Amino acid sequence: MASLQAHFLDFVIRQQVKRRMSGKTDLASVRQSMQRSTLPAPSGVTFTPATVGGIPGEWVRPSRGAASSTLLYLHGGGYFACSPKTHRPITGAYARSGFAVFVPDYRLAPEHPFPAAVEDAEAAWHGLVADGHAPRSIGVSGDSAGGGLCLALMLSLRDKDAALPAAAALFSPWTDLAGTGGSVVSNAERDAMFWAPGLVKAGALYLGGAPPTDPLASPHYADLRRLPPMLVHVGEREILRDDSVRLAENARSAEVPVDLHVWPVVPHVWQLARFVPEARRSLDLASAFLRQHVEVRQGF
Numbered sequence: 136m137a138s139l140q141a142h143f144l145d146f147v148i149r150q151q152v153k154r155r156m157s158g159k160t161d162l163a164s165v166r167q168s169m170q171r172s173t174l175p176a177p178s179g180v181t182f183t184p185a186t187v188g189g190i191p192g193e194w195v196r197p198s199r200g201a202a203s204s205t206l207l208y209l210h211g212g213g214y215f216a217c218s219p220k221t222h223r224p225i226t227g228a229y230a231r232s233g234f235a236v237f238v239p240d241y242r243l244a245p246e247h248p249f250p251a252a253v254e255d256a257e258a259a260w261h262g263l264v265a266d267g268h269a270p271r272s273i274g275v276s277g278d279s280a281g282g283g284l285c286l287a288l289m290l291s292l293r294d295k296d297a298a299l300p301a302a303a304a305l306f307s308p309w310t311d312l313a314g315t316g317g318s319v320v321s322n323a324e325r326d327a328m329f330w331a332p333g334l335v336k337a338g339a340l341y342l343g344g345a346p347p348t349d350p351l352a353s354p355h356y357a358d359l360r361r362l363p364p365m366l367v368h369v370g371e372r373e374i375l376r377d378d379s380v381r382l383a384e385n386a387r388s389a390e391v392p393v394d395l396h397v398w399p400v401v402p403h404v405w406q407l408a409r410f411v412p413e414a415r416r417s418l419d420l421a422s423a424f425l426r427q428h429v430e431v432r433q434g435f
Contacts, residue, residue, distance in 0.1 A: 137400035140411040145372075148402045149327040162215065162245070162340075169216045174407050176223035180230040185237070188262020190255050192239040193219045195226040202235035204429045205268045207300070209256055209288070211279030211309075211404060213334075214341035215244045224407045225278065225306075225418065232422035234274075237263060241284075248343025249352050252280075256288040260300075270298035274425040278404045279375075280341075282308025286354035286382075289362050302428035304366045304421035307375050307403050308382065311355035312338035313347040316377030325372040327402035334374070355381060359389040366394045366424040368417050370401045394424065 176182070183194045196202055206229055210222040219226070219238035226236045241255035263273060277285040282305035292299050319331050342352060350357035355378065365386060369379035376397065383395035398405075398413055406414045 137398075138412045140408075141400045141405070141413050144405060144408050144411050145327045145400055145402050153326075153328050153330070166216045169212060170218070170221060173221045174224045174409070177227040177231055177409065180227045182223065182227075187237055187239070187266065188258040188260070190239045190241065190259045190262065192237055192259065195223070195230045195236040195238060197230050197233065202230070203233050203431045204235070204426065205263065205273045206234040206236045206425065206429075207256075207260060207263060207273060207275045208236050208238045209241070209275070209277035209281035209284045210238060211277065211281040212243075213309075213337035214249075214252055214280045214284075215337060222278070222407070224409055228406075228409065228415075228418045229276070229422060232418075232426075234422070234425070244341040245343065249341050249345050249349070252284055252341075253287045253291060253351050256284055257291055260288060260292065261297075264298065269430065271301050272430045273300045274302050274304065274429045275300045276304040276306075276421065276425070277308070278306035278406065280309050282306060283310050283352075283354055286310065286357070286362075287351045290350060290354060290357050290359075293361055299361075299363050301430065302364045302366070302425055303362075304425055305368070305379075305382075306406050306417070306421075307369045307373060308354075308367065308379060309334075309375060310353060310378040310382050311347075312342060312353045314338070315355075316375070316381060318376040318378075318380075319374045322372055322374045322376060326374045327372065329374050329403065331374060355385070359386050359391050362386070362389070362391045364392040364394075364424075364428055366396075366421055368396050368398065368406075368421070370403060370405065371397050371399050372401075373403050375403065396420070
């Protein structure tokens with residue numbers, strides 16, 4: 136049974152975000168609106184500007200004691216908005232769980248269309264490895280577009296015979312920019328945040344003319360063999376629900392271990408709202424999953 140806080144969040148997002156965003160067509164105003172929606176970061180962590188692999192971003196670490204594992208977090212925002220700062224509620228929660236989290240401020244569309252974000256994620260990954268973080272000691276995580284970007288990163292690394300991260304935790308990943316999942320239609324009214332036309336528009340900004348079925352833009356169309364274990368969390372009411380459900384099906388067909396959890400009521404990337412019990416539970420499960428697979432290293 137969903138919590139009262141989850142129902143409240145669903146209502147607030149529907150009233151405060153979906154209605155407001157549906158009337159905006161100017162890219163700058165949409166970006167500003169999404170940036171203003173930033174929720175408070177948790178206490179007990181530090182945020183330090185840094186550059187890794189030539190990509191700017193920030194390290195998020197526990198304030199006391201050394202982190203035992205490394206995490207590369209790729210933020211969402213439709214590939215055209217948001218930043219490491221907007222996702223501090225999630226990255227801060229990971230840091231409180233003992234991770235040293237690097238969050239790249241990857242290039243955004245339409246100024247930098249596909250595959251710029253993939254290139255930046257890959258550069259950050261190689262930068263972490265070059266700085267002494269062994270691949271088996273690194274996990275990856277991301278939400279929405281950042282979840283799809285995690286998959287694109289792993290696919291690109293695999294296809295180049297490069298070392299892969301130990302595991303991936305994905306929150307409502309956007310895996311099909313062609314929008315062929317059945318939930319795009321069936322959840323059109325139930326989704327608290329998105330309208331399908333908005334997703335189409337965001338996808339076009341990112342693709343910049345590239346086909347939406349390119350596996351590095353839409354991992355739904357990729358061969359997932361030899362990818363590391365994955366945890367996938369998504370809301371049952373989301374229009375992106377089937378992006379996660381079909382990802383899990385494709386992963387299992389490719390013999391990739393996957394743990395899929397479909398949550399009732401909660402809106403898209405509810406993990407940002409730490410006052411919701413389901414948000415804390417999701418992040419706790421993701422942290423435990425990553426710790427299970429990532430090798431422990433001291434001093435980062």
